[in-house]
Amino acid sequence: MTTPLLRLAGINKSFGPIDVLHDISLEVQPGEVLCLLGDNGAGKSTLIKILSGVYAPTSGRIEMEGKPVAFDSPRSASAHGIATVHQFGGTFPLMSIGRSFFVGAEPTRRWGPLRIYDRKRANEIAVTAVREFGITRIDDGDRLVGGLSGGERQALAIARAVHFGARVLILDEPTAALGVKEAAHVLRIVLQARRRGLAVIFITHNVTHARTVGDHFAVLIRGAKAADFRKGEKSREEITDLMAGGEAMAELDAEIESYMVTHEGHPPPVG
Amino acid sequence: MKSTNPVQPSGGPAPAPAARLGNFVRRPEMASFIGLVAVLVFFSFFGGTSFLSPSGAASWLNVAAELGIIALPVGVLMIAGYLDISIGAVIPASSMTIAIISGHFHAPILVGIVAALALGLVVGFINGMLVVRTAVPSLIVTLATLFAVAGLTLGLSVILTGSTSVAIDGGPIAKLLLGQFVDKAFEVIIFWWIAIVLVAGFVLHFSRYGNWIFALGGDKESARNAGIPTDRLTIVLFLFSGTCASFVGLSQALLYNSAQVSAGQSFIFNSIISVVIGGVLLTGGYGSVVGIVLGTLTFSIVNQGIYYTGFNANWASLIIGVLLFAAVLMNNTFRTMALAYAPRAKGGAKP
Ligand SMILES: Nc1ncnc2c1ncn2[C@@H]1O[C@H](COP(=O)(O)OP(=O)(O)OP(=O)(O)O)[C@@H](O)[C@H]1O
Ligand SMILES: [Mg+2]
Numbered sequence: 001m002t003t004p005l006l007r008l009a010g011i012n013k014s015f016g017p018i019d020v021l022h023d024i025s026l027e028v029q030p031g032e033v034l035c036l037l038g039d040n041g042a043g044k045s046t047l048i049k050i051l052s053g054v055y056a057p058t059s060g061r062i063e064m065e066g067k068p069v070a071f072d073s074p075r076s077a078s079a080h081g082i083a084t085v086h087q088f089g090g091t092f093p094l095m096s097i098g099r100s101f102f103v104g105a106e107p108t109r110r111w112g113p114l115r116i117y118d119r120k121r122a123n124e125i126a127v128t129a130v131r132e133f134g135i136t137r138i139d140d141g142d143r144l145v146g147g148l149s150g151g152e153r154q155a156l157a158i159a160r161a162v163h164f165g166a167r168v169l170i171l172d173e174p175t176a177a178l179g180v181k182e183a184a185h186v187l188r189i190v191l192q193a194r195r196r197g198l199a200v201i202f203i204t205h206n207v208t209h210a211r212t213v214g215d216h217f218a219v220l221i222r223g224a225k226a227a228d229f230r231k232g233e234k235s236r237e238e239i240t241d242l243m244a245g246g247e248a249m250a251e252l253d254a255e256i257e258s259y260m261v262t263h264e265g266h267p268p269p270v271g
Numbered sequence: 272m273k274s275t276n277p278v279q280p281s282g283g284p285a286p287a288p289a290a291r292l293g294n295f296v297r298r299p300e301m302a303s304f305i306g307l308v309a310v311l312v313f314f315s316f317f318g319g320t321s322f323l324s325p326s327g328a329a330s331w332l333n334v335a336a337e338l339g340i341i342a343l344p345v346g347v348l349m350i351a352g353y354l355d356i357s358i359g360a361v362i363p364a365s366s367m368t369i370a371i372i373s374g375h376f377h378a379p380i381l382v383g384i385v386a387a388l389a390l391g392l393v394v395g396f397i398n399g400m401l402v403v404r405t406a407v408p409s410l411i412v413t414l415a416t417l418f419a420v421a422g423l424t425l426g427l428s429v430i431l432t433g434s435t436s437v438a439i440d441g442g443p444i445a446k447l448l449l450g451q452f453v454d455k456a457f458e459v460i461i462f463w464w465i466a467i468v469l470v471a472g473f474v475l476h477f478s479r480y481g482n483w484i485f486a487l488g489g490d491k492e493s494a495r496n497a498g499i500p501t502d503r504l505t506i507v508l509f510l511f512s513g514t515c516a517s518f519v520g521l522s523q524a525l526l527y528n529s530a531q532v533s534a535g536q537s538f539i540f541n542s543i544i545s546v547v548i549g550g551v552l553l554t555g556g557y558g559s560v561v562g563i564v565l566g567t568l569t570f571s572i573v574n575q576g577i578y579y580t581g582f583n584a585n586w587a588s589l590i591i592g593v594l595l596f597a598a599v600l601m602n603n604t605f606r607t608m609a610l611a612y613a614p615r616a617k618g619g620a621k622p
Contacts, residue, residue, distance in 0.1 A: 074496040092489035093610070094557040095482075103486045104497035106479035116477040147610040 003066040005030045005199045006051075006082075006168050011060035013046055020046045022224045024060070028168065028199040028216070033190060035210040036203045037243050038220035044203050047220070048170050051201070052084040053077030083161030084170040085154065093146025097138065100145050101126035101160050129159040133189050151182030155189050162193060169193055170201045175209050187213050207239050219243055297609040299550040300562030302601035306548055306594060307569045313590075314572060318579035322572075327579060329456035335571035336464040338545060339564065340519050341538050343471050344512035346546035346563035350475070351508055352488040352555030353402060353409040357394055358516035358542065360420035362535030365390050365520030367428050367437065370530035374439030375432050384445065387521040388514060394420055395513025399506030417539075425532050435532040441525040450525025460522050467515070472560040484508070488555030544591060545570045548598040550605075557606065569594065 004027035053071030123141025175183040365387035373383030475481040486494040549566025551558030
């Protein structure tokens with residue numbers, strides 16, 4: 001087995017007396033999508049905050065390519081190539097696509113004795129980068145990010161992470177607020193990122209979305225890893241059961257089925 | 272994939288007039304431009320055009336320049352997501368500083384100027400540090416320093432000079448640079464205003480630091496995660512507003528040859544009104560230097576233009592109130608238009 005790009009070993013996290021994560025061990029390979037599943041409050045967001053340098057773990061080890069690392073800030077995590085895209089993607093709704101793409105790393109050019117922001121180049125690069133992810137509707141880098149759809153914003157944020165050399169891409173519920181078409185588009189972008197050799201950690205409540213893109217699945221229940229399996233090893237029903245805490249889900253399943261029948265526009269189960 | 276450059280409208284040689292107008296409508300200063308035109312039409316109609324004559328123009332340009340040097344940093348801070356109202360105390364405090372040092376104690380004028388500017392820097396630094404280090408909102412922090420500085424100014428002036436008003440004679444050079452009338456009517460501070468506007472406009476809209484300021488006002492957490500030194504940037508912006516406030520204070524003392532303890536409170540609301548009319552979003556992340564300048568001019572024209580009409584000057588406040596509200600409504604509309612703007616592909620372009 002090759003050394004994983006990112007490995008967590010025995011991660012614990014408590015906030016004062018509250019234990020949120022117990023003994024989590026996980027690994028991701030480049031070119032692989034790890035789906036992190038779990039009910040509300042299971043600790044998924046806390047785990048990715050540890051990975052993105054927002055929190056330090058109470059105990060446990062993080063390794064990249066076999067070497068131990070410690071992230072004391074979001075900056076140091078991104079310096080190690082870990083990029084986190086939060087639910088609404090780009091968070092500067094009133095900035096232009098070009099400007100928000102390059103926040104903190106603006107391209108400049110000479111203008112007489114001065115250096116000025118190179119708007120044209122920033123717009124070109126940003127637009128090209130999102131278009132490479134199949135968002136061909138975007139062709140003007142002066143448009144404001146707030147005018148993009150949720151899926152387009154996710155695409156912009158992912159394109160940005162890839163452009164700046166991310167090796168691990170963490171997506172916290174990127175499809176949660178999206179309609180069917182938009183969600184499908186984001187899933188396609190996730191697969192593209194995987195094809196480019198990124199390790200993707202994909203957090204979701206949606207078993208269908210997870211099964212569409214995931215190579216490897218981990219289920220968190222009340223802060224502990226309840227299961228860790230690879231694509232095809234578990235059925236849809238087994239995963240749903242696991243996420244709900246392993247209790248018998250038959251009646252709820254039936255309820256969900258009837259809900260799906262009466263509510264059009266829900267994603268059809270994938271074959 | 273076609274080989275044409277996907278970014279067409281911006282860098283191209285000459286966009287169609289309609290496209291240029293469209294871009295202009297979506298800019299943050301659009302509403303303030305309309306406001307300025309409306310105000311000009313209004314006062315030309317009711318007061319004739321004499322307020323556009325050189326002496327008339329000087330009356331509102333002088334007001335605009337003093338207010339503008341305050342409104343500019345206040346507006347830039349607002350774009351970055353902060354408020355600074357301590358300027359209302361820094362202006363008289365620095366007037367008193369230069370008057371006490373160079374007037375009352377007869378120290379060289381340069382010492383007084385440096386001390387007054389240093390006072391602005393110190394207050395700005397304290398504001399910036401408190402905002403960065405504590406989770407207290409900038410409005411409260413600068414409200415606290417507003418009162419603290421006002422109290423100190425009053426207390427120290429009485430202790431040192433036994434008075435709340437001190438005379439000062441700046442001498443020819445200082446007056447020439449900072450406190451003189453050009454052509455009998457125009458205050459020299461107008462040129463300082465133009466210079467500061469050019470510098471701030473360059474920094475905000477052309478340098479990369481401008482992008483940092485917009486990002487800071489848009490979302491502080493994300494800006495920090497993107498590697499922007501948000502704390503340092505915040506402190507620098509408060510230093511800027513403190514320095515500008517002390518600059519206005521000292522130049523007023525030199526212009527009028529005296530300083531009073533209480534001569535700055537009106538700048539607080541007036542600057543915020545100018546900035547908001549100018550299209551800056553109160554919650555940060557959106558605005559422009561051109562807008563701030565237009566907002567300042569609009570405010571000053573209403574403020575002074577009223578004397579050229581037959582109306583009682585008290586009506587100026589009513590007009591400003593209505594104008595402020597109308598401007599904010601228009602700003603919201605134009606901002607929504609800017610957000611919704613999506614150029615349709617070439618084939619689907621409207622005739
Ligand atoms: N800063 C904190 N202090 C104390 N407890 C916290 C803190 N952050 C999270 N928790 C607790 O940790 C648990 C896990 O929270 P977390 O946000 O990681 O869950 P999640 O799996 O992301 O849930 P969701 O699916 O709803 O997003 C929750 O019970 C939460 O109350
Ligand atoms: Mg969460």
